[in-house]
Amino acid sequence: MTGLAVRDLHVTYPGTPPVEAVRGVSLDIAQGETLALLGPSGCGKSSLLAAVVGIVDASGGSVAWDGEDFARVPVHQRGFGLVFQDGQLFPHLTVGANIAFGLEMSGVGRAARAARVDELLALVGLEGLRDRGVTELSGGQRQRVALARSLAPRPRLLALDEPLSSLDADLRSRLAVEVRDILRAEGMTGLLVTHDPAEAEVMADRVMRMADGRLA
Template identity: 75%
Template sequence: MTYGRASDDERMPGGLTVTDLVVTYPGKPPVEAVRGVSLRVGPGETVALLGPSGCGKSSLLGAVVGIVEPTSGTVAWNDQDLTWTPVHRRRFGLVFQDGQLFPHLDVARNIGFGPRMAGVSAEARAARVTELLEIVGLEGLGGRAVSELSGGQRQRVALARSLAARPRLLALDEPLSSLDADLRTRLAKDVRDILRSQGVSALLVTHDPAEAEAMAHRVLRMGDGRLL
Protein backbone atom coordinates (compact mmCIF):
# COMPACT_ATOMS: atom_id res chain seq x y z
CA MET A 1 0.00 0.00 0.00
CA THR A 2 1.34 3.44 -0.90
CA TYR A 3 0.34 7.03 -0.34
CA GLY A 4 0.47 9.39 -3.27
CA ARG A 5 -1.09 11.99 -5.50
CA ALA A 6 -3.15 11.37 -8.62
CA SER A 7 -0.10 11.81 -10.85
CA ASP A 8 1.46 8.67 -9.37
CA ASP A 9 -0.91 6.40 -11.36
CA GLU A 10 -0.63 7.99 -14.81
CA ARG A 11 1.43 4.99 -15.91
CA MET A 12 -1.49 2.56 -15.39
CA PRO A 13 -3.58 1.92 -18.54
CA GLY A 14 -7.33 1.41 -18.51
CA GLY A 15 -9.69 1.46 -15.57
CA LEU A 16 -11.31 4.55 -14.08
CA THR A 17 -10.16 8.03 -15.04
CA VAL A 18 -11.50 11.14 -13.34
CA THR A 19 -10.37 14.44 -14.86
CA ASP A 20 -10.76 17.94 -13.39
CA LEU A 21 -14.00 16.99 -11.64
CA VAL A 22 -15.98 19.75 -9.95
CA VAL A 23 -19.13 19.24 -7.85
CA THR A 24 -21.05 22.33 -6.73
CA TYR A 25 -24.22 22.26 -4.65
CA PRO A 26 -26.69 25.14 -5.11
CA GLY A 27 -27.17 27.60 -2.30
CA LYS A 28 -26.47 31.13 -1.18
CA PRO A 29 -23.57 30.97 -1.61
CA PRO A 30 -23.10 27.75 -3.64
CA VAL A 31 -20.93 25.08 -2.02
CA GLU A 32 -18.05 23.71 -4.10
CA ALA A 33 -17.66 20.24 -2.58
CA VAL A 34 -15.17 18.87 -5.15
CA ARG A 35 -12.65 21.25 -6.66
CA GLY A 36 -10.98 20.03 -9.83
CA VAL A 37 -10.01 16.49 -8.77
CA SER A 38 -8.20 14.14 -11.15
CA LEU A 39 -7.36 10.52 -10.34
CA ARG A 40 -7.14 7.04 -11.81
CA VAL A 41 -7.97 3.57 -10.52
CA GLY A 42 -6.28 0.81 -12.48
CA PRO A 43 -7.78 -2.60 -13.34
CA GLY A 44 -8.03 -4.70 -10.19
CA GLU A 45 -6.71 -1.87 -8.02
CA THR A 46 -8.27 -0.51 -4.82
CA VAL A 47 -7.73 3.19 -4.18
CA ALA A 48 -8.83 4.84 -0.92
CA LEU A 49 -9.94 8.45 -0.56
CA LEU A 50 -8.98 9.36 3.00
CA GLY A 51 -10.16 12.49 4.76
CA PRO A 52 -12.41 13.99 7.44
CA SER A 53 -16.15 14.45 7.15
CA GLY A 54 -17.06 17.30 4.80
CA CYS A 55 -13.87 17.14 2.73
CA GLY A 56 -15.73 16.16 -0.46
CA LYS A 57 -14.80 12.50 -0.71
CA SER A 58 -18.40 11.16 -0.73
CA SER A 59 -19.43 13.81 -3.27
CA LEU A 60 -16.57 12.68 -5.49
CA LEU A 61 -17.61 9.04 -5.10
CA GLY A 62 -21.23 9.97 -5.91
CA ALA A 63 -20.14 11.71 -9.12
CA VAL A 64 -18.11 8.66 -10.14
CA VAL A 65 -21.07 6.25 -9.80
CA GLY A 66 -23.56 8.77 -11.21
CA ILE A 67 -25.77 9.60 -8.23
CA VAL A 68 -24.30 13.12 -8.00
CA GLU A 69 -24.23 15.41 -11.04
CA PRO A 70 -20.86 17.11 -11.59
CA THR A 71 -20.61 20.77 -12.47
CA SER A 72 -17.71 20.11 -14.82
CA GLY A 73 -15.01 17.56 -15.56
CA THR A 74 -15.23 13.97 -16.79
CA VAL A 75 -15.59 10.42 -15.51
CA ALA A 76 -14.39 7.70 -17.89
CA TRP A 77 -13.83 3.95 -17.95
CA ASN A 78 -11.23 2.60 -20.37
CA ASP A 79 -11.29 6.04 -22.03
CA GLN A 80 -15.07 5.88 -22.62
CA ASP A 81 -16.72 9.05 -21.28
CA LEU A 82 -19.40 8.12 -18.73
CA THR A 83 -19.97 11.57 -17.22
CA TRP A 84 -23.61 11.73 -18.31
CA THR A 85 -24.28 8.00 -18.53
CA PRO A 86 -27.15 6.86 -16.25
CA VAL A 87 -26.21 5.00 -13.07
CA HIS A 88 -27.60 1.65 -14.22
CA ARG A 89 -25.54 1.69 -17.43
CA ARG A 90 -22.13 2.35 -15.86
CA ARG A 91 -21.68 -1.19 -14.52
CA PHE A 92 -20.41 0.22 -11.23
CA GLY A 93 -21.46 -1.25 -7.90
CA LEU A 94 -21.99 0.73 -4.69
CA VAL A 95 -21.79 -0.35 -1.05
CA PHE A 96 -23.13 2.13 1.51
CA GLN A 97 -22.25 2.54 5.18
CA ASP A 98 -25.46 0.80 6.31
CA GLY A 99 -25.63 -1.72 3.47
CA GLN A 100 -29.18 -0.66 2.52
CA LEU A 101 -30.42 -4.24 2.20
CA PHE A 102 -34.03 -5.01 1.30
CA PRO A 103 -35.62 -5.96 4.64
CA HIS A 104 -38.47 -7.96 3.02
CA LEU A 105 -36.04 -10.23 1.12
CA ASP A 106 -33.91 -13.00 2.59
CA VAL A 107 -30.14 -13.12 2.12
CA ALA A 108 -30.21 -15.07 -1.15
CA ARG A 109 -32.84 -12.86 -2.74
CA ASN A 110 -30.98 -9.73 -1.69
CA ILE A 111 -27.84 -11.03 -3.40
CA GLY A 112 -29.71 -12.18 -6.48
CA PHE A 113 -31.74 -8.99 -6.91
CA GLY A 114 -29.45 -7.33 -9.46
CA PRO A 115 -29.09 -10.38 -11.72
CA ARG A 116 -32.88 -10.92 -11.54
CA MET A 117 -33.49 -7.34 -12.70
CA ALA A 118 -31.00 -7.96 -15.51
CA GLY A 119 -32.98 -10.98 -16.72
CA VAL A 120 -30.50 -13.64 -15.63
CA SER A 121 -32.10 -17.09 -15.48
CA ALA A 122 -33.15 -18.55 -12.13
CA GLU A 123 -30.61 -21.36 -12.45
CA ALA A 124 -27.73 -18.97 -13.20
CA ARG A 125 -28.83 -16.65 -10.38
CA ALA A 126 -28.89 -19.51 -7.89
CA ALA A 127 -25.40 -20.59 -8.93
CA ARG A 128 -24.07 -17.03 -8.58
CA VAL A 129 -25.69 -16.59 -5.17
CA THR A 130 -24.19 -19.87 -3.93
CA GLU A 131 -20.77 -18.83 -5.23
CA LEU A 132 -20.94 -15.42 -3.54
CA LEU A 133 -22.19 -16.80 -0.22
CA GLU A 134 -19.07 -18.95 -0.13
CA ILE A 135 -16.83 -16.05 -1.19
CA VAL A 136 -18.09 -13.75 1.60
CA GLY A 137 -18.14 -16.51 4.21
CA LEU A 138 -21.91 -16.89 4.63
CA GLU A 139 -22.44 -20.43 3.35
CA GLY A 140 -25.78 -21.86 4.37
CA LEU A 141 -27.35 -18.52 5.27
CA GLY A 142 -29.17 -17.87 2.00
CA GLY A 143 -32.59 -18.39 3.56
CA ARG A 144 -31.89 -16.22 6.61
CA ALA A 145 -33.84 -12.98 7.12
CA VAL A 146 -31.50 -9.99 7.00
CA SER A 147 -32.96 -8.79 10.31
CA GLU A 148 -31.43 -11.87 11.95
CA LEU A 149 -27.89 -11.03 10.83
CA SER A 150 -25.16 -9.25 12.74
CA GLY A 151 -23.81 -5.94 11.44
CA GLY A 152 -20.76 -7.62 9.94
CA GLN A 153 -22.88 -10.25 8.24
CA ARG A 154 -25.14 -7.59 6.75
CA GLN A 155 -22.16 -5.80 5.27
CA ARG A 156 -20.97 -9.09 3.77
CA VAL A 157 -24.39 -9.50 2.16
CA ALA A 158 -24.21 -5.93 0.84
CA LEU A 159 -20.79 -6.68 -0.66
CA ALA A 160 -22.05 -9.92 -2.23
CA ARG A 161 -25.09 -8.12 -3.66
CA SER A 162 -22.85 -5.49 -5.25
CA LEU A 163 -20.57 -8.17 -6.71
CA ALA A 164 -23.46 -10.28 -8.04
CA ALA A 165 -23.80 -8.28 -11.26
CA ARG A 166 -20.03 -8.53 -11.88
CA PRO A 167 -19.28 -4.77 -11.73
CA ARG A 168 -16.13 -3.44 -13.29
CA LEU A 169 -15.75 -0.93 -10.43
CA LEU A 170 -16.99 -1.13 -6.86
CA ALA A 171 -17.51 2.10 -4.91
CA LEU A 172 -17.48 1.74 -1.12
CA ASP A 173 -18.75 4.67 0.95
CA GLU A 174 -17.55 4.28 4.56
CA PRO A 175 -18.63 0.61 4.37
CA LEU A 176 -17.36 -0.41 7.83
CA SER A 177 -17.80 2.74 9.91
CA SER A 178 -20.93 1.47 11.70
CA LEU A 179 -19.10 -1.58 13.09
CA ASP A 180 -17.07 -1.87 16.28
CA ALA A 181 -13.31 -1.46 16.03
CA ASP A 182 -12.33 -5.15 16.28
CA LEU A 183 -14.89 -6.27 13.71
CA ARG A 184 -13.97 -3.38 11.42
CA THR A 185 -10.33 -4.45 11.45
CA ARG A 186 -11.15 -8.09 10.65
CA LEU A 187 -13.71 -7.29 7.98
CA ALA A 188 -11.44 -4.73 6.28
CA LYS A 189 -8.92 -7.49 5.59
CA ASP A 190 -11.64 -9.87 4.43
CA VAL A 191 -13.09 -7.29 2.02
CA ARG A 192 -9.61 -6.57 0.68
CA ASP A 193 -9.00 -10.25 0.00
CA ILE A 194 -12.44 -10.67 -1.64
CA LEU A 195 -11.93 -7.70 -3.97
CA ARG A 196 -8.50 -8.91 -5.01
CA SER A 197 -9.69 -12.47 -5.55
CA GLN A 198 -12.46 -11.18 -7.81
CA GLY A 199 -10.16 -8.80 -9.72
CA VAL A 200 -12.55 -5.88 -9.18
CA SER A 201 -11.36 -2.28 -9.24
CA ALA A 202 -12.54 -0.36 -6.18
CA LEU A 203 -12.75 3.22 -4.95
CA LEU A 204 -13.05 3.40 -1.16
CA VAL A 205 -14.13 6.43 0.88
CA THR A 206 -13.07 6.41 4.54
CA HIS A 207 -12.03 8.67 7.40
CA ASP A 208 -10.08 5.84 9.07
CA PRO A 209 -6.36 5.66 8.16
CA ALA A 210 -6.07 2.07 9.43
CA GLU A 211 -9.00 0.97 7.27
CA ALA A 212 -7.52 2.70 4.21
CA GLU A 213 -4.14 1.08 4.82
CA ALA A 214 -5.67 -2.38 5.32
CA MET A 215 -7.89 -2.31 2.22
CA ALA A 216 -6.19 -0.23 -0.46
CA HIS A 217 -3.23 -0.52 -2.78
CA ARG A 218 -2.93 3.29 -2.70
CA VAL A 219 -4.34 6.03 -0.49
CA LEU A 220 -5.17 9.54 -1.73
CA ARG A 221 -5.74 12.14 0.97
CA MET A 222 -8.50 14.70 0.51
CA GLY A 223 -9.11 18.03 2.17
CA ASP A 224 -11.35 20.97 1.33
CA GLY A 225 -12.53 19.34 -1.91
CA ARG A 226 -9.07 18.68 -3.28
CA LEU A 227 -6.46 15.94 -3.31
CA LEU A 228 -3.60 16.89 -1.03
Protein backbone atom coordinates (compact mmCIF):
# COMPACT_ATOMS: atom_id res chain seq x y z
CA MET A 1 0.00 0.00 0.00
CA THR A 2 1.20 3.50 -0.83
CA GLY A 3 0.84 6.12 1.86
CA LEU A 4 1.37 6.15 5.62
CA ALA A 5 1.86 3.01 7.69
CA VAL A 6 2.12 3.23 11.50
CA ARG A 7 2.94 0.03 13.35
CA ASP A 8 2.81 -0.61 17.11
CA LEU A 9 3.69 3.01 17.88
CA HIS A 10 4.46 4.04 21.45
CA VAL A 11 5.11 7.52 22.85
CA THR A 12 6.36 7.82 26.42
CA TYR A 13 7.11 11.10 28.18
CA PRO A 14 9.74 11.09 30.96
CA GLY A 15 8.59 11.61 34.53
CA THR A 16 8.08 9.87 37.83
CA PRO A 17 6.44 7.70 36.80
CA PRO A 18 6.82 7.99 32.97
CA VAL A 19 3.62 8.78 31.06
CA GLU A 20 2.76 6.45 28.20
CA ALA A 21 0.70 8.71 25.94
CA VAL A 22 0.44 6.35 22.95
CA ARG A 23 0.23 2.61 23.52
CA GLY A 24 0.87 0.36 20.55
CA VAL A 25 -1.15 2.13 17.84
CA SER A 26 -1.19 0.76 14.29
CA LEU A 27 -2.97 2.45 11.39
CA ASP A 28 -2.76 3.09 7.63
CA ILE A 29 -3.67 6.11 5.54
CA ALA A 30 -3.85 5.66 1.78
CA GLN A 31 -2.56 8.39 -0.51
CA GLY A 32 -5.28 10.98 -1.06
CA GLU A 33 -7.26 9.88 2.01
CA THR A 34 -7.91 11.93 5.15
CA LEU A 35 -8.11 10.05 8.44
CA ALA A 36 -9.48 11.70 11.60
CA LEU A 37 -8.35 10.71 15.09
CA LEU A 38 -11.26 11.56 17.38
CA GLY A 39 -11.16 11.67 21.15
CA PRO A 40 -11.17 13.83 24.28
CA SER A 41 -8.28 15.89 25.56
CA GLY A 42 -5.48 13.72 26.94
CA CYS A 43 -6.36 10.57 24.98
CA GLY A 44 -3.05 10.60 23.09
CA LYS A 45 -4.22 11.71 19.66
CA SER A 46 -1.98 14.82 19.45
CA SER A 47 1.01 12.81 20.71
CA LEU A 48 0.38 10.25 17.98
CA LEU A 49 0.22 12.99 15.34
CA ALA A 50 3.41 14.58 16.71
CA ALA A 51 5.26 11.26 16.54
CA VAL A 52 4.12 10.70 12.95
CA VAL A 53 5.34 14.15 11.91
CA GLY A 54 8.56 13.72 13.90
CA ILE A 55 8.36 16.58 16.39
CA VAL A 56 8.09 14.00 19.19
CA ASP A 57 10.28 10.89 19.35
CA ALA A 58 8.50 7.55 19.39
CA SER A 59 9.63 5.20 22.14
CA GLY A 60 8.71 2.16 20.08
CA GLY A 61 7.17 1.04 16.82
CA SER A 62 7.56 2.47 13.34
CA VAL A 63 6.33 5.20 10.98
CA ALA A 64 6.78 4.56 7.25
CA TRP A 65 5.80 6.25 4.02
CA ASP A 66 5.56 4.12 0.88
CA GLY A 67 7.49 1.43 2.73
CA GLU A 68 10.36 3.73 3.76
CA ASP A 69 11.01 3.67 7.52
CA PHE A 70 11.11 7.22 8.89
CA ALA A 71 12.51 6.29 12.32
CA ARG A 72 15.79 8.10 11.70
CA VAL A 73 14.49 10.70 9.25
CA PRO A 74 14.48 14.19 10.84
CA VAL A 75 11.26 16.17 10.85
CA HIS A 76 12.36 18.62 8.13
CA GLN A 77 13.15 15.75 5.73
CA ARG A 78 9.93 13.77 6.12
CA GLY A 79 7.99 15.97 3.72
CA PHE A 80 5.03 16.26 6.08
CA GLY A 81 3.15 19.53 6.68
CA LEU A 82 1.56 20.61 9.95
CA VAL A 83 -1.26 23.01 10.79
CA PHE A 84 -1.62 23.94 14.46
CA GLN A 85 -4.68 25.12 16.37
CA ASP A 86 -3.51 28.74 16.38
CA GLY A 87 -1.88 28.75 12.93
CA GLN A 88 1.49 29.98 14.29
CA LEU A 89 1.90 32.54 11.51
CA PHE A 90 4.77 35.02 11.42
CA PRO A 91 3.12 38.28 12.57
CA HIS A 92 5.76 40.53 10.98
CA LEU A 93 5.23 39.05 7.50
CA THR A 94 2.50 39.63 4.95
CA VAL A 95 0.04 36.96 3.85
CA GLY A 96 2.08 36.24 0.73
CA ALA A 97 5.38 36.11 2.61
CA ASN A 98 3.92 33.69 5.16
CA ILE A 99 2.72 31.35 2.42
CA ALA A 100 6.03 31.59 0.54
CA PHE A 101 8.23 31.06 3.62
CA GLY A 102 8.76 27.32 3.29
CA LEU A 103 9.34 27.60 -0.46
CA GLU A 104 11.98 30.27 0.07
CA MET A 105 13.74 28.15 2.71
CA SER A 106 13.79 25.28 0.20
CA GLY A 107 15.46 27.42 -2.45
CA VAL A 108 12.48 27.74 -4.80
CA GLY A 109 13.01 30.59 -7.24
CA ARG A 110 11.13 33.88 -6.98
CA ALA A 111 8.91 33.37 -10.04
CA ALA A 112 7.92 29.86 -8.99
CA ARG A 113 7.22 31.07 -5.43
CA ALA A 114 5.01 33.87 -6.69
CA ALA A 115 3.07 31.50 -8.95
CA ARG A 116 2.49 29.01 -6.14
CA VAL A 117 1.39 31.77 -3.75
CA ASP A 118 -1.13 33.05 -6.30
CA GLU A 119 -2.41 29.49 -6.86
CA LEU A 120 -2.90 28.94 -3.13
CA LEU A 121 -4.49 32.33 -2.48
CA ALA A 122 -7.12 31.41 -5.07
CA LEU A 123 -7.51 27.93 -3.59
CA VAL A 124 -8.17 29.21 -0.05
CA GLY A 125 -10.30 32.16 -1.18
CA LEU A 126 -7.92 34.97 -0.23
CA GLU A 127 -7.24 36.54 -3.61
CA GLY A 128 -6.19 40.16 -3.30
CA LEU A 129 -4.77 39.77 0.21
CA ARG A 130 -1.19 38.89 -0.74
CA ASP A 131 0.22 42.14 0.71
CA ARG A 132 -2.07 42.31 3.75
CA GLY A 133 -0.50 41.96 7.19
CA VAL A 134 -1.65 38.77 8.91
CA THR A 135 -2.48 40.72 12.08
CA GLU A 136 -5.20 42.50 10.07
CA LEU A 137 -7.00 39.26 9.23
CA SER A 138 -9.92 37.53 10.93
CA GLY A 139 -9.40 34.23 12.72
CA GLY A 140 -10.82 32.27 9.82
CA GLN A 141 -8.62 34.09 7.32
CA ARG A 142 -5.53 33.41 9.42
CA GLN A 143 -6.28 29.70 9.47
CA ARG A 144 -6.66 29.75 5.68
CA VAL A 145 -3.22 31.37 5.43
CA ALA A 146 -1.79 28.71 7.77
CA LEU A 147 -3.32 26.00 5.59
CA ALA A 148 -1.94 27.58 2.42
CA ARG A 149 1.53 27.90 3.96
CA SER A 150 1.52 24.20 4.88
CA LEU A 151 0.30 23.19 1.42
CA ALA A 152 2.82 25.37 -0.44
CA PRO A 153 5.68 22.81 -0.57
CA ARG A 154 3.24 20.07 -1.66
CA PRO A 155 3.81 17.82 1.37
CA ARG A 156 3.31 14.07 1.22
CA LEU A 157 0.93 14.29 4.15
CA LEU A 158 -0.72 17.19 5.96
CA ALA A 159 -1.21 16.81 9.71
CA LEU A 160 -3.90 19.03 11.22
CA ASP A 161 -3.87 19.34 15.02
CA GLU A 162 -7.26 20.73 16.15
CA PRO A 163 -7.01 23.28 13.30
CA LEU A 164 -10.43 24.89 13.88
CA SER A 165 -10.94 24.61 17.62
CA SER A 166 -10.05 28.25 18.37
CA LEU A 167 -12.84 29.53 16.09
CA ASP A 168 -16.49 30.12 16.92
CA ALA A 169 -18.96 27.33 16.14
CA ASP A 170 -20.48 28.83 12.98
CA LEU A 171 -17.13 29.64 11.41
CA ARG A 172 -15.76 26.26 12.44
CA SER A 173 -18.60 24.49 10.63
CA ARG A 174 -18.09 26.48 7.44
CA LEU A 175 -14.31 26.12 7.45
CA ALA A 176 -14.52 22.37 8.02
CA VAL A 177 -16.24 22.02 4.66
CA GLU A 178 -13.81 24.42 2.99
CA VAL A 179 -10.71 22.66 4.34
CA ARG A 180 -12.07 19.28 3.25
CA ASP A 181 -12.66 20.61 -0.27
CA ILE A 182 -9.19 22.19 -0.39
CA LEU A 183 -7.49 18.94 0.62
CA ARG A 184 -9.43 17.06 -2.03
CA ALA A 185 -8.61 19.67 -4.68
CA GLU A 186 -4.91 19.24 -3.88
CA GLY A 187 -5.16 15.44 -3.78
CA MET A 188 -3.66 15.69 -0.29
CA THR A 189 -3.25 12.88 2.23
CA GLY A 190 -4.40 14.12 5.64
CA LEU A 191 -4.21 13.19 9.31
CA LEU A 192 -6.68 15.20 11.39
CA VAL A 193 -6.82 15.37 15.19
CA THR A 194 -10.07 16.66 16.67
CA HIS A 195 -12.37 16.30 19.68
CA ASP A 196 -15.43 17.30 17.59
CA PRO A 197 -17.36 14.34 16.07
CA ALA A 198 -19.16 16.55 13.55
CA GLU A 199 -15.88 18.09 12.39
CA ALA A 200 -14.34 14.64 12.00
CA GLU A 201 -17.27 13.37 9.94
CA VAL A 202 -17.22 16.40 7.63
CA MET A 203 -13.47 16.69 7.09
CA ALA A 204 -12.33 13.06 6.97
CA ASP A 205 -12.93 10.07 4.74
CA ARG A 206 -12.51 7.78 7.75
CA VAL A 207 -12.72 8.30 11.53
CA MET A 208 -10.89 6.33 14.25
CA ARG A 209 -11.53 6.94 17.94
CA MET A 210 -8.81 7.08 20.56
CA ALA A 211 -9.03 6.51 24.31
CA ASP A 212 -6.28 6.11 26.89
CA GLY A 213 -3.52 6.05 24.29
CA ARG A 214 -5.09 3.34 22.15
CA LEU A 215 -7.43 3.11 19.22
CA ALA A 216 -10.85 2.32 20.62
